Amino acid sequence: MTTTIRTAITDADYEAWRAVRIAVLPYERCPTVAEMRDLDHPGRLMVLAEVDGEVAGSGLADRSSDGERGSLAARVQPDFRRRGVGTDLLRVLAEHAVAQGYDIAGASVDDDESRLFAERFGFVETNRQVEQVRQIGDEPRPAAPTEYKIVSVAERPELWTAAYHQVALPTFPDMDHQFAVKVSAAEWDKEWINDPAAMFVAFAGDEVIGVAGLMLDSDRPERAEVAYTAVRREWRGKSVAATLKRTSMAWAADHGITEIYTWTQRGNNSMRRLNEHLGFTYGIVSISLRAPLPLPGEPSKT
Numbered sequence: 001m002t003t004t005i006r007t008a009i010t011d012a013d014y015e016a017w018r019a020v021r022i023a024v025l026p027y028e029r030c031p032t033v034a035e036m037r038d039l040d041h042p043g044r045l046m047v048l049a050e051v052d053g054e055v056a057g058s059g060l061a062d063r064s065s066d067g068e069r070g071s072l073a074a075r076v077q078p079d080f081r082r083r084g085v086g087t088d089l090l091r092v093l094a095e096h097a098v099a100q101g102y103d104i105a106g107a108s109v110d111d112d113e114s115r116l117f118a119e120r121f122g123f124v125e126t127n128r129q130v131e132q133v134r135q136i137g138d139e140p141r142p143a144a145p146t147e148y149k150i151v152s153v154a155e156r157p158e159l160w161t162a163a164y165h166q167v168a169l170p171t172f173p174d175m176d177h178q179f180a181v182k183v184s185a186a187e188w189d190k191e192w193i194n195d196p197a198a199m200f201v202a203f204a205g206d207e208v209i210g211v212a213g214l215m216l217d218s219d220r221p222e223r224a225e226v227a228y229t230a231v232r233r234e235w236r237g238k239s240v241a242a243t244l245k246r247t248s249m250a251w252a253a254d255h256g257i258t259e260i261y262t263w264t265q266r267g268n269n270s271m272r273r274l275n276e277h278l279g280f281t282y283g284i285v286s287i288s289l290r291a292p293l294p295l296p297g298e299p300s301k302t
């Protein structure tokens with residue numbers, strides 16, 4: 001058995017990379033090839049693992065959202081596990097992160113087996129995210145609020161940029177992330193929205209006060225991920241988030257979506273409670289991990 005790890009370069013490589021990611025994480029939207037091309041930047045590494053010429057796994061090394069850690073993801077097709085492919089992938093990704101100057105690696109696992117794998121390399125838990133899932137049935141559009149208005153970003157595209165400054169930046173610290181979330185205006189435009197018709201903003205006067213919506217999935221059009229939901233602090237407790245979310249659930253019902261899902265940090269009780277109130281139930285738990293770099297047994301940089 002010969003395992004080769006090589007960089008994903010062509011569109012066909014990117015499709016093969018996606019196929020592994022979709023097989024390993026079927027419950028999570030995978031960026032399209034075009035979106036992945038958009039995400040490419042120096043320092044981001046996408047690799048394929050091939051066993052005797054057949055794609056067995058794929059991996060990603062990139063900077064973490066706060067830019068402080070190397071974020072690593074090794075994924076192996078179920079049929080190819082326990083043959084050292086995950087180890088080979090993780091070593092290549094970790095060496096790349098070390099070469100980029102990182103001394104901490106971040107990763108996440110959704111099952112006990114993968115956690116055991118990661119612990120061998122020194123990874124320890126730092127946080128947990130819970131998946132919350134909501135079946136979409138008959139979802140009435142909420143009554144129009146009186147103190148503020150709700151529109152889609154398709155109707156008022158300029159409000160998405162305003163939402164970055166007026167809602168996103170002031171509310172990112174409230175998410176109970178272990179590390180500060182740093183998102184540039186360009187990333188907000190590119191990665192935090194994919195269909196402006198499915199994204200909603202609430203505004204009062206000339207100020208955006210809240211955002212919520214859906215990230216559509218062209219691989220699974222019947223399932224959508226809940227996008228970033230946030231309300232400015234002075235507007236909390238007035239049902240703005242619930243009204244925005246109900247608006248996006250009504251949109252989902254009108255567009256053939258039967259299930260929506262979201263990931264919420266363990267400590268973010270207010271968002272979890274809001275989702276429970278809206279009828280979400282609990283799904284998978286994802287554990288965030290981190291480990292010092294270089295990983296054990298890996299040649300050090302010097």
Ligand SMILES: CC(C)(COP(=O)(O)OP(=O)(O)OC[C@H]1O[C@@H](n2cnc3c(N)ncnc32)[C@H](O)[C@@H]1OP(=O)(O)O)[C@@H](O)C(=O)NCCC(=O)NCCS
Nearest residue numbers: 074075076081082083084085086087107109113114116117
């Ligand atoms: C984690 C994952 C990449 C492991 O891939 P793999 O190719 O099976 O891993 P390896 O064969 O290199 O395993 C190396 C060692 O890890 C441990 N390990 C791996 N899977 C395990 C399992 N199911 N139960 C217990 N230990 C396990 C074992 O010690 C194993 O050595 P051994 O087979 O000689 O006992 C794979 O299960 C996967 O794709 N999981 C989903 C994605 C994910 O969570 N990735 C981790 C983020 S970096």
